[in-house]
Amino acid sequence: MSSESKTVESYVAKPRTLADLRAGITAGTTKAADLAASYYDRIAEVNPRLNVYLSLTRERALAQAARVDETAAKGDPLPPLAGIPVGIKDVLVMEGAPATAGSRILEGYRPPYDATAVARLEAAGAVLLGKVNCDEFAMGSSNENSAYGPVRNPVDTERVPGGSSGGSAAAVAANMAVATLGTDTGGSIRQPASFCGVVGVLPTYGRVSRYGLIAFASSLDRVGPFAANVRDAATLLGVIAGLDPRDATSSSAPVPDYAAESDKPVEGLRIGIPAEYFADGLDSEVRAAIERGIAALQAAGCTLKPISLPLTKYAVPVYYLVATAEASANLARFDGVRYGYRSPSSDTLSAMYSNSRDEGFGAEVKRRIMLGTYALSAGYYDAYYLKAQQVRRLLAEEYLRAFADVDAIVTPTAPTPAFKLGEKTGDPLAMYLADIYTVTASLAGICGVTVPSGTTAAGLPVGMQVLAAHLNESAAFRVARAVEAAKL
Amino acid sequence: MSARVSVEEVERVAELAHLELTPQESGAMLGDLNAILDYVAELNELDTTGVEPLAQVNELVDAAGQGALRADLRLPSLDRATVMAQAPETDQAFFKVPKVIER
Numbered sequence: 001m002s003s004e005s006k007t008v009e010s011y012v013a014k015p016r017t018l019a020d021l022r023a024g025i026t027a028g029t030t031k032a033a034d035l036a037a038s039y040y041d042r043i044a045e046v047n048p049r050l051n052v053y054l055s056l057t058r059e060r061a062l063a064q065a066a067r068v069d070e071t072a073a074k075g076d077p078l079p080p081l082a083g084i085p086v087g088i089k090d091v092l093v094m095e096g097a098p099a100t101a102g103s104r105i106l107e108g109y110r111p112p113y114d115a116t117a118v119a120r121l122e123a124a125g126a127v128l129l130g131k132v133n134c135d136e137f138a139m140g141s142s143n144e145n146s147a148y149g150p151v152r153n154p155v156d157t158e159r160v161p162g163g164s165s166g167g168s169a170a171a172v173a174a175n176m177a178v179a180t181l182g183t184d185t186g187g188s189i190r191q192p193a194s195f196c197g198v199v200g201v202l203p204t205y206g207r208v209s210r211y212g213l214i215a216f217a218s219s220l221d222r223v224g225p226f227a228a229n230v231r232d233a234a235t236l237l238g239v240i241a242g243l244d245p246r247d248a249t250s251s252s253a254p255v256p257d258y259a260a261e262s263d264k265p266v267e268g269l270r271i272g273i274p275a276e277y278f279a280d281g282l283d284s285e286v287r288a289a290i291e292r293g294i295a296a297l298q299a300a301g302c303t304l305k306p307i308s309l310p311l312t313k314y315a316v317p318v319y320y321l322v323a324t325a326e327a328s329a330n331l332a333r334f335d336g337v338r339y340g341y342r343s344p345s346s347d348t349l350s351a352m353y354s355n356s357r358d359e360g361f362g363a364e365v366k367r368r369i370m371l372g373t374y375a376l377s378a379g380y381y382d383a384y385y386l387k388a389q390q391v392r393r394l395l396a397e398e399y400l401r402a403f404a405d406v407d408a409i410v411t412p413t414a415p416t417p418a419f420k421l422g423e424k425t426g427d428p429l430a431m432y433l434a435d436i437y438t439v440t441a442s443l444a445g446i447c448g449v450t451v452p453s454g455t456t457a458a459g460l461p462v463g464m465q466v467l468a469a470h471l472n473e474s475a476a477f478r479v480a481r482a483v484e485a486a487k488l
Numbered sequence: 489m490s491a492r493v494s495v496e497e498v499e500r501v502a503e504l505a506h507l508e509l510t511p512q513e514s515g516a517m518l519g520d521l522n523a524i525l526d527y528v529a530e531l532n533e534l535d536t537t538g539v540e541p542l543a544q545v546n547e548l549v550d551a552a553g554q555g556a557l558r559a560d561l562r563l564p565s566l567d568r569a570t571v572m573a574q575a576p577e578t579d580q581a582f583f584k585v586p587k588v589i590e591r
Contacts, residue, residue: 112570205545219544248558249546317528328505335506337583342576349588354508366507367520373505374493374521387531389541394534396548429523445545470549 008459011046011154012197013175018084018232021178025072025083032065032072032083036127039085043129043176050152052167052176054090055098056130061085064127081239082125087177089168090131091138091214092223094118101214102136102146102164105360106340115212116247117181117223117240124239129177132167136362137331138183138216140164141191141434144425145364152421153196155461159418162192165226169196172226179227179236183213185220186319187413187438193226193450194413194463199233199480200226204471205445206251208237209244217326218249220319220442230451230480234258237473253471261474266482267301269475272406276312277437283416289462289488290412293453296486297410297479305406311398312440314391319439320432321375321388327365328372334360367428396444403446403469408479410466411437413450417460437465447473451480454488493521 024030040058047053068083093099093111100106114122122128135145143151143166151166153159154174161170165182169192172180182189184202193200201224208223215221225236238259243252273294278287298304336342336356343355361369375384402409414434424431441448446467453464464483468476493501498518502509509517542548568581577584 109574112566112574204549206549245558245561246563248560249544250558251546251549253549311534314531314534317531320524321528332506336576337585338571339574339576347586349585350506351508352586353506357506358508361507363513366509366513367517369505369507370498370501370517371521371524374497374501374525377501377504384528386541387536388528389543390536390539391531391534393539393542394536396542396545400548428520429527432524445548470545 009157011050011157011174015172015175015178015228017229018081018178018235021084022078022082025068026078028072030083032068032127033062035083036061036065036085036129039129039177046174046176049157050154050170050174051149052132052151052170052174053087053130054100054133054148057094057097057128061127061129064122068125068127079123079125080235081121084126084178085129086121086126087129087132087168087171087180088118089134089165089180089182091134091183092118092181093212093214094128094131097131099131099214100148101138102134102148103360103362103365104147104341105334105356109340113212116209116244118212120240121181132171132180134167135164136365137214137327138164138185138188139327139364139368141187141431142419142424143167144421145362147362150421153418155197155418155459159420160195162195162414162418164188166192168226169193169198169200172196172198172228179225179232181223181240182226184222184224184442185216186323186442187435189224189226190413190438190448190450190463190465191435194461195418197452197455197461198226198228199230199452200224200450201233201237202441202448203237203241203473204251204447206249207241207447207471207473209247209250211244211246215330217323218330219326220323230449230477230484231259231262233449234262234477251471256474258473258477262477262481264478265301266297266478269302269408269479270305270406271297271302271479272305272307272402272409274307274309274312274409274411276309277411281415281436282412285456286412286414286416286462289454289456290410290464292488293464293483293486294410296488297482300482302479302482307402307406307409309398309402309440311391311395315395315440315443316432316436318388318391318395319435319443320371321384322392322443324368324372325375325385326372328369328376331365331369364428392443395440399440399444399446407475408466408468410464410479413437413463413465417456417462441467446470447476449476449480451483452488453483493518493525
């Protein structure tokens, strides 16, 4: 660490591993109720500074912990996440708990059901601590678009945690949960994982049900886990993945034992290194950290293959047209009629719609609704939306060709380490360009894992993005394990 | 695709999106939209003649059809009382809104 790090305010604290906690709970030396209480103490201590949790589901968590302790006391077999404290991004619904999506427009809303991923975690024994902060409707790359204030990065509180799942990443980095759920539409799991120095998983589109996820862009939205290590993230994905009839795009492909898959050696795996992800605009310290990660993969017996993905530079424009078009349609439902915020000062229906939306939505959400509405409007549909969908196919095909020759592709997750609060808020386009390395995988529907690959001289984490073909999460986990094992 | 947005277009789009923008918000939106649209105009460099649009990726996820959309299903939905409890204003049976038609 350099001398300047003395002035950095940090809250980093690594959670214990699932295996360790599980052994304690099985043996009766760790009580799930005590573990939950200790996490609520930790949250009470650091949340006023970090602003990670927006609401706590204490009653539900303690009831679940009591059930786990009862099962353990009887000596009955325990499910895979028995007693594990988990935080949930506030775009996923939990019955009866606030679900704000980081927006004023959902103030007061209490959803009457659980998201599938939430229900599956709880069925596997997880103790759900509460709802964590995020950019409004998951739109943002810094968590500064939350109507409830930004999350601070536990590594350095003057910096952003990334977004939109900033709270999910920060919770794990600061040991305010053992693991969390986040969502990723254009990089919203991978980029905050990189900024906070934790592991984040982008599952294949359709791998995890979107039922109970407040929609941003339905053809891109994914639910995935954050954890402090790759194996734990793999275990969580195994719990939440799989067919759900309530999400029509959910895949029926069998769910492998991802944790066991992640234990397999990487020797002989072919790793693609795309030149376009190491070009101008990449911070030199990020480049150096990723190159150390790549060297570790080579040392572990992987074959490195230089590849080219020349369409990469078109991904951000395609993404911002497709995502905003879908968002403008999805967010039409927030009209002050059925749930959430209604403007009190409207004497006609039309004024009530407009006033409720104007008072309820923040600036970035309005900007995206406007861009999406414009791109879908008469006269511009072909030039913008249709064109973007055509290029989306070309981008996806480019990945499919690449994966014919390699098992995984590794890149930086973001062009820079975590930036300072307020640094990019005045320039929406600059903020969008922070997503340059993550949006391609979102558009193509492929999977990936972000894994810490060392730090900058100032101690800021750098995450490597490991991408793999559709439904080949196992390869991404194996490669990420090898990078993690190098202890960079 | 070199179309640049005018103030009138911003107002028209805001109306389509049911957003009531203040003059100040409209001005900022005009600048932001034009900057973003200039940037996305890069897509014009690519010839996409004959390329099928890709609206969503299920067809790619599993070529054998596992990624295909499932058939429509009839499932029970939430009961009326549960739904109405979340609404800003109801008479228990229907959502209430300000008047739609002047008489």
